[in-house]
Amino acid sequence: MTGRTVIITGGSSGIGAAAARALSALGAQIAVVGRNPARTQQVADSVGGNAFLADFGKLAAVRELADELLERYPDIHVLADNAGGMQRTRALTADRNERTVQETHLSGMLLTSLLLPRISQTATRSPEGSVRIVQTASAANLMGRISLDDLDTLSGPWADGWRAYGRAKLANILFAQELARRTEGTGVRVYSFHPGLVRTRFGSGAWSMSVLSAVTFGHYGLSAEQGAEPLVRLASADRITEPSGTYWDRLKPNGLTAPQAKDAAFARAFWKASEARLVPR
Template identity: 55%
Template sequence: MSPEPRTIVITGASSGIGRKAAVALAEGVATIAVVGRNPERTKAVAEEVGGTAFLVDFDHLASVRRLAEELLETYPRIDALANNAGGLVSTREITADGFERTLQSNHLAPFLLTRLLLPRLVESGGRVVSTSSAANLLGRVRLDDLNWAKRPWFGGWGAYGASKMLTIQFIQQLARRSSVKAFSFHPGLVKTNFGSESASMKVMNVLSGGNYGISADAGAVPLIQLVGPTTIGVASGTYFDQLKPNGLSGPQAKNEPLAEAVWERTSELVGLPAEL
């Protein structure tokens, strides 16, 4: 008797490395919850992989809560969650929830979704994988300025880098506080629609003739490997540079008191208790 297929939730699955991972993991006989913002693209990917489409807008935390309810109603078992949505915002904007948009889409929303799905993930001995970035080296987390109101914007790169440091810290704390296996990773500089609003990314695209970076197929490899059923032979909480464990990260990645404070503050911001 063959085992039941694993159920994997992938956010940001309507394009880029999320779509590539969804296709590859579905071929490995997994059930894929395809989560995206664009209705047409999300539906198309879900049909391509034989999965189910779920729509969400990370600029609204109420939408994240609705998504969690739909996923829990649909799947009695969730084996893995890939937090892959988010991006670079070139102009500082505030969401309807009152948070800077990069902070909300890259950190608060995936934190909230993970926490709401966590009991189901724990039941299955599941895994959480979050897409971070080498840009964490550019970011500095300040608890007194998570909304990036006190610092120059500079095209959003500082806020983006800080959000990716927050991703690393979140995964470290999740590994310490729960029984799920949790990992974060840098996929490499991938040639996708990432940063399409950013002036600096547009310049890079022009100067390189559109040939900068690696393909989405290559960038999806670590996501596929980390989310898949293969045992990962390193400690839960590890940050990968592509498939290399203990990738280069900023000093704050080793600041456990700060990571603990970030967990507590983030829990407060999304309306959840810090304790699991």
């Protein structure tokens, strides 16, 4: 990865921070994007990279972040869309989107769209298939069913945040698939992946995750380093034979997905519905 620039959102903790350390050890220049100033700077310092602050609950902040990244980096070889989380209570952002869908999907879509011209330019100067966009998705997508008329999960039970989270992770997969179609022939490869059940700060406010932690004395699941392994592989592997748009269950291609992830027409319709949310309202 020497000479390659990698941008990691949600890089201040968890698998984002672990991936930053692993990719830096391979020689990459790391841009660490996070919301918490102290943690983001700490991770950036530890990998000899640069820290960028952005609140993905504000689309204006994402636009400012894109401007800063484009000013700093003439080439972008890997964009890891890793930011997001699960909200215990239903709430809207200042942009009037449900927090889970905005912070986990819409803000990543906006950042990717703003950086895509630079990423595509980098692909023209790089070995075939080495420029990549990687989405952190989840097996929770299997719980997801997206209604184009209710992207904010305003109807039905909240279910401790799991319904909205499942939808948002299905959104990550649909976005990667449609982005792969739209970037075909440009040299940019797009992937999404499930990291596994990882023992991080994820879902710390949710009752279900608190119970899981309590009954296992905090020893459930994978370490952050293990959870980051698919991201690191997809970002750094010399050659990936699976087609752009593939969803990985950890290190295995073609993981299980909800039925809507198999519908290319729905992916296009969902893209348009999401795009409409990125216009200031």
